[in-house]
Amino acid sequence: MINSNENNKDEKKIVLKIFRENTAQKTDSHYDTFNVPYKKWTTVLDALLYVKSYMDPSVAIRYSCRMASCGSCGMKINGIPRLACYTKISELETSTIECEPLPNLPVIRDLVTDFSRFFNHHKNIQPYIQSKDGVDDPDTEKKTFSFYQSPDEVDKYLQFSYCIKCGLCYSACPTVGTDLKFPGPQALAQLYRYYADTRDETKNRLDIVDDRHGIWRCHFAGSCSKVCPKGVDPALGIQLLRSYMLGISKNDKKLAEKNEIQTDEESI
């Protein structure tokens, strides 16, 4: 701390414009402006937390891991949906940073949005592996299986399983912007992820989205893949899924071989 004065001289400052609104109290929305010091490595989330600590504790933000793993701190930064923890101020190369809540998701307060609709769409596509054994065999609960998958089979879906459900693709999608019933890039890419998985035996997965508000409302604007912070490429998943639905790609998925694992009780 001896050099604190010296540091202060060199300290660069950024103007942080934060969207403020409290929907429960029905206050009018406005922007608050703060001058925040930053370093080369300061992220937008760091700056927001600085505002909360030293300037205005009432600013509402949602965050958790600070390392682009949890997907909580998604917000519109300078007009584009990004993760605040994954966006460095120095990389934005502007003197003013505008933080707004993610578009296409209802605002709760300030930068915090309601993800219920987003998660409902995700749940609707049955995002879990379904095995026929679960239906036919009453003793399934007692049985555990190991599945054999080749690296090539894993590569078909692994990219899409990196999704952290941060909602950036959902808020960038132009179709979601007008159509609430459209599942959005995240849910559709996850549908492909389970469809391409050789452990999954669901037969009617594709029917879930073969609807007038379903997968066909994607027109490949590519914005979802552009904003994805994990390189998931939802647009690719959606188009590949569509090629199966049109019968261009044949679904010749060979189901993964299952090996029953002996439980401890049985082996004793």
Next chain:
Amino acid sequence: MMERHRMLKESQIMKIHYITGIAAIFVVAVHILMRLIVPFGSSLEYDYIISNYKNIFYVFILESILVLISIHGFNGIRIILLV
């Protein structure tokens, strides 16, 4: 999400949308080429157009343009208006 009482599934409607789109490109190309084989001014003369309409092949082309573009165009509007 699932709506079961529809005549056509959305995937079938979209197949029709793609096929009518591609087919329309070909018939419109023929329509434009028929105009281009004569100078632009004379392509619009009354007698020339009436004589065109007596060519059953050309009438068939025009009718198919009407049908294809109507299906493709109005389905496109439906797609845009689905909110």
Next chain:
Amino acid sequence: MKEIEHDSRNNLEGIKGWLNPSRYGWERISYWFQRLTGVFLLIYFIGHVYETSTIVNGQNAWESFLELTQTVWGHLFLIMVIGASSFHSANGIRLIFTHVGIGLGTPSRPDYPYSPSSLNYRQKSGIWIALILSAAAMYYGFTVLFGE
């Protein structure tokens, strides 16, 4: 606290989201142009059918209606139609290919810095070719309509 309804349209971008396509790159511009040209062409199509249907009322009706369209603005409108139809056709063919999964690459393990394989240069050049084709067609239309 009042629960926020799931069908709330609060904070939806709506058509405003379409109006600023430049934020997200060429694919978003192509999305916007495809819609714009589509609607424009449908309007032209309806007008064109109406215009040519006047021929059933005889030569006088046809020629008097033709006079209305054979103006500088009428020709400029026609040049716009030529450009719009060329773009809509060329980009539409590209989109049909992408919708069936052709030309997008295959899924692969993403490495930082991520570059999505679906937004590759084949797709971008497809959009550029559609734009260039439409510009060329408009130029040709210009020489035919204004060259006489």
